[in-house]
Amino acid sequence: MRPGGLTITEQALAHCDLQSGMRVLDVGCGAGATLRHVIAVYGLMGFGVDVSAELIARARQTNSQVEWMRARSESLPFASESMDVILSECTLCIFEIDTALSECVRTLNYGGYFVVSDLYARNENGAEALRQLPRGTCIGTAMPKTQIVEKLERAGLQISVWQDCSEKLKEFSICTLTTAAQVDPFDLHIAAAKAKLGYYFLVARKNNHR
Amino acid sequence: MSEYFDPAKYEGWVCADCNIPLQLSKVDVSYLGNSFPVDLLKCPNCGLVLIPEELALGKMAEVEKALEDK
Amino acid sequence: MDQKQLREQENRCIQEQAPACAAICPAHVDVRGIAAEIAKGDVVAALKLYRKAVPFPGIISRICDQPCKAVCLRKDLGGSIEIAALERACLEFGSSSEETVKQLPRKSKTVAVIGGGISGLTVAHDLARKGWGVVIFEAGDRLGGGLWKSPPDLLPRDVLINDLKIIEELEIEVRLNMSVGGSGANGHGTFLGKLSQEFDAIFLGVGPHSSEIPDLQMNDNGQIAIDPLTFQTSNEKVFAGGDVLRVSTLYPNRELKHSAILSISDGRRAAVSIDRFLQKVSLTASRVNEGSYETKLYTNTSTTTSQAPLIETDLSTRYNIEVAETEAARCIQCECLECVKVCPYLDHYKGYPKKYIRETYNNLAIVMGTRHSNQFINTCALCGLCAEVCPTDVNMGEVCHEARVTMVDQKRMPPSAHDFALRDMAFSNGEKFALAHSAPGLDSASYVFFPGCQLSGSTPEYVEKSYAFLRENFDNNVGLMLRCCGAPADWAARKDLFAQSQNEFYAEYEKLGKPKVILSCSSCYQMFQKHYPDVEIVSFWDVMNEHGKFKKREFPAPITIHDPCSTRRESHIHDSIREIITKMGGEIQELPLSREKTECCSFGGVMWLANRPVAEKMVQQRINESPLDYVTYCAMCRDFFARKGKRTLHIFDYIFGEEKSDLAAAPAVGFSQRHENRARLKEKLLRDLWSETMPDSGAFESIRLVLPEDVQKQVEDRLILVEDMQKVIEYAERTGKRMLNNSTKHYLAYFKPNSVTYWVEYTKNDDGSFxxxxxxxxxxxxxxxxxx
Known part of the structure; x- marks a missing residue:
């Protein structure tokens, strides 16, 4: 479950020139719903990683064509320049972002697509309010756009599309995004409102090595 | 337990209509299109909900302000 | 919002203009900043500021002709700031051996600087620090040019030599004994011709003898043609400075004044041109305020006391650190802030209009409003005092009101921001208060009295009495209109609600035969002037002054007058009020800020709802201005002051009030009571004058409440009205929807009549009240x- 669901995935992939047989990796694939959809619709070869053994086990039961692996996104079990597309949906800000980004860039082919959808702080000055929340929520680490863009560019990615889709967040209770049961829902909404928590997707490409 | 009010302070309250004690249960609260569930005292029969003074003037007012940008 | 107007207001604010000293200084030395740092005891920071403007600080601090001293606002208040002495003190006490010169990485292009005088050295210094390669060609056998002519006791040679060391540190190549003039015909034969082939740009910082430079075009006056903005000559690679520039630009004035600070300024400006030329960017874009200019900054020195320097100072005086700090502290620290000084609201946000307008613009242009900026916009009392005291008429009220209009248009106005005031307005325009009648026995009216909702809320008996007074004086031909003028909607930028209120007014007004409207409330008066241009209006106070028969009263002490801010532009009302008080025998002592400079009581612009802490400051500032009893003629000003414990009278207290009772100490009327008073006023007038009865009241109105004093205060603070509580109890008792506390036997119930949910904890008394x-x-x- 994530804001926007498969609608956002499809919107984002519409900006990529996909050919059947391309290799797609979903980092933080969970039980694999997105990946199953994507390989079926676009005829891609799928790879999914997640840190949760339980989710990977569930994913394996649903589809055997996809290579499901338990791994951290900060240390991907794939060769360099082996993927055409990497999806990171509602996962980027729970990763150790710099390490995960350099791993994804390493794994991507030159010119390969990095597709992200995630939370972000639309009010740069309010992002501090999010940091005050107890640990264990992905909301607490949401960054402003400038910072996300800077991190991607520094990792060697060129952003071609950035689309705000915060309206999807309104339809979605942000309480379900936090696994930490001890978070006061009022505090959570106060912080989210101060930071103007929003949702976006982006499409970036790995810079050519020239 | 919830941090936004102390249910122990409200133990004596019953729903006068149904004559049964209020129980802590999930209730949706919403403002300006944002909705989320919280634990509040509620009549298990008719659904009457008690909003304590300290919640109305405390966390609720803060959420209102933050969502309003006021 | 009209962004052009916004920008225009922003540009008008002069607070960010340089002080006179820095503006007149051709190198723009930040004298004010340097003085502030030294006064704070931070000579290191002061030296940093000084070095930023001047590449040869030792030299300038000893031979500067200090044009700043002629314009210093201290000049006639003890004597201008001794800036050169302060600069020397910075160097003496702030220098350290670890200072290093920052230099950008070396670039490939090179520049020839012809002439090793102070302007040439400045060009060389600036360009070398930007990374360009620089070669200095000097005709003599040492750098420094005319500097060596300064008397050594004024400019000690070790200071001169020490300052010039930077040329070496920047690895600038120096070729001595190289004269630019000389042989050769056009083009390549000349020295200049050769240099233009070898170098990417040339700075010509030579003497006035232009005939020696045959390659450059002359202007009509026979001088080398030099662009006065960029210092570029007819050869795009060649830029001029020093005497050759002066002779050309000041022609036919042949008197060459040698000023070291001017030479530095020339060098800096030429270096900017050359740097841009080498980078291939526009030479002319945004080059404002280069060189000496006159500032637009206004500084009020009316309260500055005269203070002379501790010791007599000339260009050879050396201060010890204490003397330097004392001298620096004499700096007035010129700035405007005229509006901020009188407005607690503008002061609260720690800025000034230029900054505020910029932030407001950003808040509106970037669709995302932030809480801070929204609250800023909604806190302004819209009273216009800022514009009144501003040397350039910047009006933050106009800015904030326009911003509110935009926020409402963009649906970004916080729903609760003005809710209470708008509901109060709705009450006044509802059946409980709204009324329009011609005088008893007449079908139409020549005049109609419009007392407004707040006088009716505070002191309904004065409405009755003033209406009677008007009928007596105008042959009974005065109608009565009870309703709200729409001010809350205007302040909240709710054009829709304002238009609705206005339409209702016009319908009644036309039925009455378009009478002249007599207004006693100054906010109404302002609204009618602004939004009802076709309606003829008269101030009640002008009528009262002209027709009233005033008895002499007892005035135990002088009184002071608080003019409501909405009368700011109505001096005729100010006069009438003062005449009335004088006729009754009162002695008036004016407040420092009165009449067109009066302050707001915090009711204006719905400020009191938007930001209570700032509103409190506003009231407090006003009531602290005099220990005397205040007399005003706005019901809200009166009640806002009374609520804070200030003895305040409404002028009606003198005219119609009971002489024996101490009305200045009467408590303020609460919000629920204001509704009650309005409704009772209408009921009484209908019955007494027109033999009519009020329409039926709602079921909740028969609920009788008992409010202990502390609860009364609590609900007033929380803006909960009696009618809100009545509705809760009526609903709970009728439907049984309520909670019961088994130990206290209290009931708790809620009701949501509109957008707000009200909760009441209560018990029922034996007599049926709650x-x-x-x-x-x-x-x-x-x-x-x-x-x-």
């Missing part, structure tokens, strides 16, 4: 989920 223990409210909705 005792209230507490009441509170919230806007969040319960049990209703957002669409999923």
């Amino acid at each position: 005792l209230i223990y507490k009441a509170y409210s919230h806007r969040m909705e319960v049990g209703i989920g957002a669409p999923k």
